Amino acid sequence: MEAERRDTSVLLVFAHPALERSRANAVLADAARKAVGVTFHDLYEVYPDFVIDVEAEQALLLAHQVIALQFPFYWYSTPALLKEWLDLVWLHGFAYGKGGDRLKGKQLFVACTTGGPAQAYHQRGANRFTMEEFLRPLEQTAALCGMTWENPYVVHGARLKDDDHIRREAEGYRARLEGLAAAARETAR
Amino acid sequence: MSGDVLIQALVYLAAGVVTVAAAKKLGLGSVLGYLIAGAIIGPFALNLVGDPEDVMKFAEFGVVILLFLIGLEVRPALLWSMRKTIFGLGGAQVVATALAIAGAGMLFGLPWPTALAAGLVLAMSSTAIVLQTLDEKGLRQGPVGRAAFGVLLLQDLSIIPLFALLPLLATGPVQLIADTAASTSLVADLPAWLQALAVLAAVGAVVGGGRFVVRPVFRFIAQSRLREIFTASALLIVVGVASLMQVVGLSPALGAFLAGVVLAESEFRRELETDIEPFRGLLLGLFFITVGATIDFALILREPLLLIGLVLGLMALKFVVLFALARVGGASNRLAATVAVALAQGGEFAFVLLTFTVGAGVISQPLADLLTAVVAVSMAMTPLTVIVYEKILMRLDRKTPTEAIADPTFEAEDAEPEIIIAGFGRFGQVTGRLLTANGFKSTVLDADIEMIDLLRRFGRRVHYGDATRLDLLRQAGAERARMLIVAIDDQEKAAELVERAREAFPNLTIIARAYDRRHAYDLLANGADAVERETFEGALALGVTALKSLGFRAHRALRAADYFRRHDKRQFEELRPMWGQTEAYMLASRDAANTMDRLLAADLAKMKPGAADGWDTSGRDEDQREDAQREDFA
Numbered sequence: 001m002e003a004e005r006r007d008t009s010v011l012l013v014f015a016h017p018a019l020e021r022s023r024a025n026a027v028l029a030d031a032a033r034k035a036v037g038v039t040f041h042d043l044y045e046v047y048p049d050f051v052i053d054v055e056a057e058q059a060l061l062l063a064h065q066v067i068a069l070q071f072p073f074y075w076y077s078t079p080a081l082l083k084e085w086l087d088l089v090w091l092h093g094f095a096y097g098k099g100g101d102r103l104k105g106k107q108l109f110v111a112c113t114t115g116g117p118a119q120a121y122h123q124r125g126a127n128r129f130t131m132e133e134f135l136r137p138l139e140q141t142a143a144l145c146g147m148t149w150e151n152p153y154v155v156h157g158a159r160l161k162d163d164d165h166i167r168r169e170a171e172g173y174r175a176r177l178e179g180l181a182a183a184a185r186e187t188a189r
Numbered sequence: 190m191s192g193d194v195l196i197q198a199l200v201y202l203a204a205g206v207v208t209v210a211a212a213k214k215l216g217l218g219s220v221l222g223y224l225i226a227g228a229i230i231g232p233f234a235l236n237l238v239g240d241p242e243d244v245m246k247f248a249e250f251g252v253v254i255l256l257f258l259i260g261l262e263v264r265p266a267l268l269w270s271m272r273k274t275i276f277g278l279g280g281a282q283v284v285a286t287a288l289a290i291a292g293a294g295m296l297f298g299l300p301w302p303t304a305l306a307a308g309l310v311l312a313m314s315s316t317a318i319v320l321q322t323l324d325e326k327g328l329r330q331g332p333v334g335r336a337a338f339g340v341l342l343l344q345d346l347s348i349i350p351l352f353a354l355l356p357l358l359a360t361g362p363v364q365l366i367a368d369t370a371a372s373t374s375l376v377a378d379l380p381a382w383l384q385a386l387a388v389l390a391a392v393g394a395v396v397g398g399g400r401f402v403v404r405p406v407f408r409f410i411a412q413s414r415l416r417e418i419f420t421a422s423a424l425l426i427v428v429g430v431a432s433l434m435q436v437v438g439l440s441p442a443l444g445a446f447l448a449g450v451v452l453a454e455s456e457f458r459r460e461l462e463t464d465i466e467p468f469r470g471l472l473l474g475l476f477f478i479t480v481g482a483t484i485d486f487a488l489i490l491r492e493p494l495l496l497i498g499l500v501l502g503l504m505a506l507k508f509v510v511l512f513a514l515a516r517v518g519g520a521s522n523r524l525a526a527t528v529a530v531a532l533a534q535g536g537e538f539a540f541v542l543l544t545f546t547v548g549a550g551v552i553s554q555p556l557a558d559l560l561t562a563v564v565a566v567s568m569a570m571t572p573l574t575v576i577v578y579e580k581i582l583m584r585l586d587r588k589t590p591t592e593a594i595a596d597p598t599f600e601a602e603d604a605e606p607e608i609i610i611a612g613f614g615r616f617g618q619v620t621g622r623l624l625t626a627n628g629f630k631s632t633v634l635d636a637d638i639e640m641i642d643l644l645r646r647f648g649r650r651v652h653y654g655d656a657t658r659l660d661l662l663r664q665a666g667a668e669r670a671r672m673l674i675v676a677i678d679d680q681e682k683a684a685e686l687v688e689r690a691r692e693a694f695p696n697l698t699i700i701a702r703a704y705d706r707r708h709a710y711d712l713l714a715n716g717a718d719a720v721e722r723e724t725f726e727g728a729l730a731l732g733v734t735a736l737k738s739l740g741f742r743a744h745r746a747l748r749a750a751d752y753f754r755r756h757d758k759r760q761f762e763e764l765r766p767m768w769g770q771t772e773a774y775m776l777a778s779r780d781a782a783n784t785m786d787r788l789l790a791a792d793l794a795k796m797k798p799g800a801a802d803g804w805d806t807s808g809r810d811e812d813q814r815e816d817a818q819r820e821d822f823a
Contacts, residue, residue: 051751054802088803097812 009184010038010109010177011064015071015082017044024113024158024166025072031170032070037181039064043081050084057089062102065184067147068109068177069138072158076127076134086141095145104146109180110138111153111173118156150180197244200237204230205474220321221572223474227481228569238482245479245540251472252317252537253431256345256442258469259320259338260449261458268450271339278336278518279343282532286312286510293506302358306551307560309351310543311503313536315568316341316442317473322575323531336515336528345443348538352438355542356549384438391437395430395444399451407457411638411653420464426452427465440538456641459634459652463660480537484565488558499563500570504533523582530578534571535564606632609665611656611686612677614640616702616723620674632665636677657686659693667694675701675717684711691716706761710768729754745796752792756785 012032016025033040041060047053061067071078078086093100120126121134131154142149153176155169204226212222230237238244263271287308294304319337323329329338403426410419427445434444452458489496508529515525543561546552552560608631610621617633624631634656635641644651654661656677667673673690675683687701701717703709709720729750736746760781767774795802 049751051748051755053755091803092812098815 008037008039008181009064009188010035010066010068010181011060012038012040012068012070012177013043013082013085014041015043015069015079015085017079017081019044022072022158024155024161024169025070027166027170028070028111028113028155028173031174032177035174035177035181037185038068038177043085044079047081047085050081052085052088054088054091057085058091058094058102061089061106064106065188066107066109066150066180067103068111068180070111073112073114073134077137090141090145101146105148106145107148107150107180107184108138108142108145109150109152110135113155113158115159116156117160121156193239197238200230201244201475201478204237205478209474217576218322218325218572219474220318220325220477221569223477224481224569224572227478228484228486229481230478231482231484233482233484233486242479242483244475245483248472248476248479249537250428250431251469251474251476253441253445254427254465254469255317255320255473257427257430257445257449258462258465260446260451261453261462263446263450264453265450271335274336274339274518275343278514279340281514282340282511283309283312283344283347285514286507289506289510290503293502303552303556306355306358306546307556309355310539310546310552311535311560311564312507313344313348313538313542314341314507314532315534315536315571316345317476317537318534318568318571319531321473321477322572326575326579328527332520332524333527333531336520336524337531340511340528340532342446344536344538345440345446348440348443348542349438351542352545355546355551359550387437388439391433391439391444392447394433395447396451399448399455403452404455404457407455408638408642411457419460423461423464424468456645456651456653459661459664460654462664463654463658466660466664476537480565480568483540483561484569485558485562488562489566496559496562496566499559500566503535503563504567504570504574507533527578530574531571533574534567535560536568539564606630606666606670608632608672608674609634609662609667609670610674610676611635611662612675612683612702613644613651614676614678616678617674617676618644620676624674632670634661634665657682657689659689662690662694667697670694670697672698672700675699675712677702678704680704680708684708684715687712687717688715707768709761710765713765714768725757748796749793752789756789756792760785 012035014029014032016022016029019026019029022029029040032038039060069078069082071082077083090096090103091100092098095103114121114131116127121129121131123129127134131152135152139149153173155166155173158166161169205223208226208229209219209222212225213219229235232238232240287305290308290311291301291304294307295301299307319341320329320334323334323337328334406422407419410422426448430444430448431441434441452461511532512525512529515528516522520528540561543552543557543564547554547557607629608624610617610624610631610633613621613633613635614637617635621631621633633651634654635644635651636653636655638653641651641653652665656662656675662673667690673694675686675690677683677686683701683703687699690697690699699717700719700721701712703712703720703722705722709722712720732753733746733750736749737743741749764774764778764781767777
């Protein structure tokens with residue numbers, strides 16, 4: 001409802017505890033910052049003390065059609081602050097459960113970077129499971145809240161790839177974000 | 190005479206003010222302005238002043254002060270690191286230039302001793318003009334300034350042996366050596382070893398005195414908080430050292446430089462610089478005026494071509510020699526050229542040395558007059574050649590003048606501080622240590638001499654000074670720094686400092702320590718970018734400890750403080766626009782206090798057992814019961 005009146009339709013919730021040491025994620029974040037129709041929301045910059053303003057965050061969620069989460073993949077999961085954010089903001093009675101339909105009909109889009117190469121995320125690879133399997137908790141989060149699960153954007157081997165490769169990845173990522181934003185604007189109209 | 194002094198001062202000041210302002214406006218630099226002023230009021234033009242030589246003796250003190258100030262910037266370690274430049278480039282410059290000029294002189298038919306003497310005299314460059322010009326171009330701190338300074342320092346050093354050496358070249362009748370630097374020496378008649386001993390003793394006295402006498406005395410004066418006495422004692426040091434050096438036959442400028450180096454490590458460095466600076470400016474200006482006034486236009490008019498030829502020849506020769514030597518020493522083309530252009534003139538020492546050589550029967554009076562004119566004109570030409578040189582460089586690479594002339598491949602080692610911390614007591618120390626530990630360069634100013642004493646014992650570089658003085662901040666590098674941290678405990682001074690610094694240094698981010706909420710609003714109104722109330726965080730931390738001791742789990746106690754902080758900061762911002770309107774503020778703040786208490790209570794209530802938030806599943810209990818019932822029906 002409020003989303004229609006906004007000029008951005010994608011809320012990019014970005015979580016990286018040490019951006020200054022990041023390689024791929026920093027380049028992706030720069031691309032996302034420049035993407036048209038995207039609100040860039042840097043969690044570790046806004047809440048360095050982990051004291052999350054729940055009301056403000058819920059208002060942000062309501063104001064956007066697409067909720068994008070961008071983060072480095074730590075221990076097969078999200079960085080701590082992003083998990084804290086989910087715990088505290090996506091409340092019962094707001095996001096799910098009785099009366100919790102405020103996110104219903106929105107889209108959830110996950111973009112993450114992994115240190116290991118693509119082949120490690122395989123039944124016979126070092127990590128034994130695919131990315132699809134590792135991201136199931138978030139996929140189910142979307143399902144419980146009545147949201148559409150968008151195909152995730154994963155960049156593997158963040159430390160191994162050369163600058164050129166990462167730059168191309170970032171361009172693809174930006175195009176994807178802008179595509180989501182444009183589509184959401186179309187639907188709103 | 191006493192009535193004359195006022196008139197003379199009037200003439201000098203008026204000429205200086207008018208021409209320097211005009212020269213600056215025309216982009217010619219202040220040095221050229223002073224020189225022109227001197228030429229206009231000098232005996233060869235309007236003849237408004239008496240013998241400029243009298244004034245010059247007084248004005249030379251400006252050079253002494255200049256060297257003292259430069260000494261203050263040169264820590265002994267830096268001087269040691271410059272030894273290669275001083276003795277390598279400097280020594281080679283004096284020898285090679287003297288020989289080249291002597292050779293040229295012999296081509297003109299001078300006998301070799303006379304030619305050599307002229308070469309040695311003309312090898313000197315003008316410390317005052319070079320350093321002032323480089324300063325105006327902002328080049329004195331960088332590699333150009335360092336190389337130029339190294340050469341100038343060696344030239345100053347070589348004055349001493351020159352006084353001994355020149356008489357040996359005598360060809361004509363030896364007159365009574367009068368009115369020279371050497372004649373003021375009380376030890377000139379003593380045997381050489383005693384003279385050497387006297388020189389060593391004097392140098393020892395300067396070094397030892399600086400360490401063990403001057404610093405305690407300054408500390409005492411600083412405690413008395415009498416600023417004009419501080420200034421007077423600073424001047425006293427310079428005058429005292431200069432006189433001492435003259436007594437043992439050393440150059441007063443060299444002695445002043447030495448005294449400056451000794452005090453460069455002291456906590457009073459910034460304050461000394463600030464106090465002495467105005468004297469330097471005035472006296473140097475006077476000095477340049479007298480140089481302008483000594484230019485003998487009658488002589489120039491009689492033989493204009495010869496004189497111009499000699500000046501150009503001298504400058505070209507000095508340029509070529511120094512450029513070649515600097516290139517051999519590994520400098521880039523641009524660095525070598527810049528240094529060589531800057532040092533291509535004759536120096537003020539030449540005036541003294543020429544008088545001396547005439548007395549010693551080495552150079553004839555007419556030749557000395559000619560050379561004096563050549564030196565004076567070459568000094569006057571320097572600001573002009575630098576401007577021309579800049580224009581050439583600008584055309585070469587189309588950049589702004591300073592960018593073009595500064596060699597990009599060299600970085601100044603003694604980089605300016607990024608952060609200035611005013612006040613280094615209980616508060617500033619913690620902030621300062623945090624910043625230093627994270628690799629930021631800071632300069633610290635504090636007005637409490639006992640605190641400085643203590644900190645210096647722990648090896649920290651802290652300067653004495655009242656940070657509300659803008660000139661002191663400027664000395665500390667406020668024009669180029671990124672941030673000013675105001676951590677002094679005097680509320681009014683802090684507010685004043687913020688206001689002044691905001692106006693004078695728009696580039697600075699100003700972060701200030703506030704006493705309380707009112708003070709915080711005042712500081713923000715005065716232009717601070719951010720403030721921190723000094724007891725707020727400490728009080729909250731104590732509250733957290735108390736809550737924990739009362740049985741709260743650590744995380745809940747910390748959260749309680751977090752919520753409190755958030756509400757307090759929000760209220761602080763909300764009331765900010767009302768600050769200053771007493772009535773409105775009172776009403777709003779009572780309102781806000783009520784609202785805040787309510788909101789805070791609501792936030793804190795969330796943390797009690799049974800309340801529903803993200804960490805509590807009790808809100809879902811009902812849902813789950815309903816789900817269970819539905820399954821029962823199924």
